[in-house]
Amino acid sequence: MTSIRVSTVFGALLRRDLRVARRELPYFLLRTIMQPLLFIIVFGSLLPKMGFVRSGYTTALLPGILALSLTLAAVQSVTLPMVQDFGWTKEIEDRLLAPIPTPYIAAEKIVVGVIQGVIAALVVLPASWLIMGSIPGFTLVHFGAVLAVTVLGATTFSALGLLIGSTISPQQIGLMFSVFIAPMIFFGCTYYPWRGLDVVPVAKYGVLIDPLVYVSEGMRGALTPEVPHMPLAVVLLAMSILVVVFWTLAVRAFLKRAVG
């Protein structure tokens, strides 16, 4: 009996997840677009018109919104199915019996999350552009940097999603969003630039444990370089480290859950 190539099985697993994702595309888009849409309407359009925030605020806001959308999409697209699979339905069993080393099955899940994160970014960027109108200082010149931040950010958060999904029980999903995801969003430099925290040094260095900070700041550096931001080199280094750490922890957690 000839053995099957890893890439063949990996490709089949990926096709399965993309098939399911394609079927759920309308829900995915709705989920992805809703929060940034509301933020853009309120913070990017209404508040500046009311005069509560300066009109330049949209420049600070856009990269954060983009970072938030792509990371949330990546986390959710992995966490929710994993929690269900491990917690209730055990549906993943048939994939765990596929002739491929189990760490590849975990890796495939992360890749699916990355793809969904990138798609979220592709959807949200033009959408917010359309709604906010002209954004002072916005540029796509550093497209390579945008791409690198997008892929690294999606990978970090997809791996984090797998880690969470392989660790928590279904009953803890609600808790995870209020205790873990919500603070991460608010301290993730999504609605304000990191350098703005210069006035509160404790917060400035405290938020560095939040992985979202690097995605937001990376987007800021790439898309609106004139807003004060963390150096891109630091961002990319930090994100590379986070990818390795979360990937390792996530695969370990997955194996622990998948193999008795």
Next chain:
Amino acid sequence: MTPAIRTQGLRKVYPPPSGRPGRNGRGPAAAAAQAAPIVALHGLDLEVAEGEFFGLLGPNGAGKTTTIGILTTRIIATAGQAIVAGADVLLEAVAVRQRIGVVPQRPNPDRSLDVFENLLYHAAYFGIGTQAATARALALLERLGIADKARAKVDELSGGQQQRLMIARALIHDPRVIFLDEPTVGLDPQARLAFWEILRELHGQGRTIIMTTHYMEEADQLCDRIAIVDGGRLLALDTPEVLKARAPGGTLIELVLDSDATPALERARAVLGVTGVEARGVVVRAFSDRGGEVIPALITAAEQSGRTLKNINFSAPSLETLFISLTGRKLD
């Protein structure tokens, strides 16, 4: 001929359950009981021949599912070795997976896919191209009598139909060894009989089948050989005929009394035709080599001991009586 499955000293110890305080009793004794590791398998040695229909019979918690889990690479043994279809389950897990098909205890189809897609994607995981997979899937659905459900959502299938889908899935990559873990639990009697026919057909094709069950009749009807396991240990292993012949003393008669059965023991033992007795709680178990003839005398013996008869159970010599004599308890 090399065996389809060989295990040597297979042992599995689960870490102590992380007990939640206040749930399973309190105090140091309860804590100590909770903290003890659970030994699911105590060094199991098995050998299953190529083409054999092999049964693992035992009550819940006997270690059956753990054994299947190890043999299907889903659980890692604490010690010992297992070879399945020529490959080591630990060192060559991928090769083992390629050669086995698994029907799980509870149907776990991919609910995001329809019936046909379930088979198509599973085949793809095993490197089977779409064209070949389509042909195989249609043939399997036809043979298992659910061809009209090909485009149905999995949730629209009955329990029996889902179980057939699980068989189809386990077969689509043409495995050499098929594992079935309590495949007929939750099926109505008619669906169970239909399922047996399917299993007989598979066996007729020369496939090796390993099935766990806690239905004696199922094991008796289907299996070439049966291993009786309990508490993670192999208690007996032979053909159903030999095992039944080993059933001690033939017929088992159980007298359920109104209180502690011990005082009735000696009088019951003295009844002519009774080959063995034991008392467990309010139950006297007597094995008879004269079938039901001994019942009146047993009732008299119980009543003379100051006990009132509440109920009486009667079992012809069977795997069940053997099992009770081996383990001291019933199967379910």
